[in-house]
Amino acid sequence: MHLHDSSLEVLTQAVVRYAIDRVRLDPPPLDGPRTLAELRAMAGRTITSHGIGGLEALRVFGDVLAPACISVDHPRFLSFVPAAPTEASILFDLVVGASSIYAGSWMEGGGAVFAENEALRWIADLAGFPAAAGGVFVSGGTAGNLSALIAARWKWRHDAEGVHDRTRGLMVASQGAHSSVAQAGRAMDADVVLVPADDAGRMHGRDLTSTIDGLSAHDSARLFAVIATSGTTNAGIVDDLAGAADVCERRNLWLHVDGAYGGAALAAPSVRPLFDGIERADSFIVDPHKWLFAPFDSCALLYRDPRIAKAAHSQQAEYLDVLQDDEWNASDYAHHLSRRARGLPLWFSLATYGTDAYRFAVETTLSVAHAGADLIRQSEHCELVLEPELSVVVFRRKGWTAEQYRRWSEDQLAAQECFVVPTSWAGETVLRYCVVNPLTTVEDLATILDSLS
Ligand SMILES: *Cc1c(COP(=O)(O)O)cnc(C)c1O
Secondary structure, three states, rough: OOOOOOOHHHHHHHHHHHHHHHHHHHHOOOOOOOOOOHHHHHHHOOOOOOOOOOHHHHHHHHHHHHHHHOOOOOOOOOOOOOOOOOOOHHHHHHHHHOOOOOOOOOHHHHHHHHHHHHHHHHHHHHOOOOOOOOEEEEEOHHHHHHHHHHHHHHHHHHOOOOOOOOOOOOOEEEEEOOOHHHHHHHHHHHEEEEEEOOOOOOOOHHHHHHHHOOOHHHHHHEEEEEEEEOOOOOEEEEEEEHHHHHHHHHHHOOOEEEEEOHHHHOOOOOOOOHOOOHHHHHEEEEEEHHHHOOOOOOEEEEEEOOOHHHHOOOOOHHHHHHOOOOOOOOOHHOOOOOOOOOOOHHHHHHHOOOOOHHHHHHHEEEHHHHHHHHHHHOOOOEEEEEEOOOOOOEEEEEOOOOHHHHHHHHHHOOOOEOOOEEEEEEEEEEEEEEEOOOOOOHHHHHHHHHOOO
């Protein structure tokens, strides 16, 4: 340990070789889960008093552990929200790890934070946020939503000048809101009231208005934020953001837009109009580890007025006294302190390929997803459940039971064909695919549809 000798050279070659070979796999193996008992038996004892050695640990990882993880970047991994990090972003993730950067403060990590902020600015410009906007990369949408909503509550209490310091807050969210919004409510000890959505799962301004008007006087005094979703996880539907912004402006409410999955489509001119109104939000998140081709873990969290986030989040302590208050200390903008410069892989990839490549890649996934929807429209045995908006397509295999969907999905994974799991829509078990990988082709989707006949 901490020795620069010849065995370090050997280990360096082996680890870097492994990483490069993995990046080059086209496609990577889909792989699949193993039980705890299987892994115990196959991996053996790896933590010992003398160490098993780096080469042996790397062998166990490559032969046993990695194959027990489904490759999220496989072009036929279409469940949940997959990922498709660019080669440049993955390689730079190795550099971030090697560079021992503390990216919480400007004093320690200013160079890294500068570059992260360049990437954040690109996203802010796509959303039409003002020049003063800013934020930080956090681990994921769950952390981003929580941090944004804590800032919203801080502002509400601050504006109330003490009247609400002990009032339990209340937030209003669309019915299609991600589970992390309810989780934020639990963490903050705040209530979440859901706005009924239309048949596609979209929240409209008028329904938001009637939900808020329907609150008791007590509840409406506790309301501090509205959460709209720009790309629901289950169906990829974008709420009426302009309608939500109108309501929030009239009632002086914080508007948070959760674009963890769909926010990436701001880069795609073909669907950009769906996001009109986002420029009026107070905070906004998008996960580069979902549809902006960055490795885990990465959520871009942006505030219209970052001073509010700083007031809500910055930690004070004797050992932090040396940090300059007038510098951009990235820790100040979310619920965290120490942080990896997790925005750097996105920055490096944007710098490498240019933003046009991002627009093109997002448009590619959208057209493949929509061409797949056309195949479903034409098919005898399947039909669309909803008209797709972004790159999620929800459809049914006519006549199938939940058990048939489940068995088909397991068989497909076991045969290493695809990873597509059922979801449910209005109580019915259905299928769903989500395309975020520019290497997914229409032929991939056609093969999957054929296997359902
Ligand atoms: C995925 C997702 C989240 C949660 O993001 P994590 O990065 O998994 O924490 C939040 N909101 C939406 C809309 C999502 O799709």
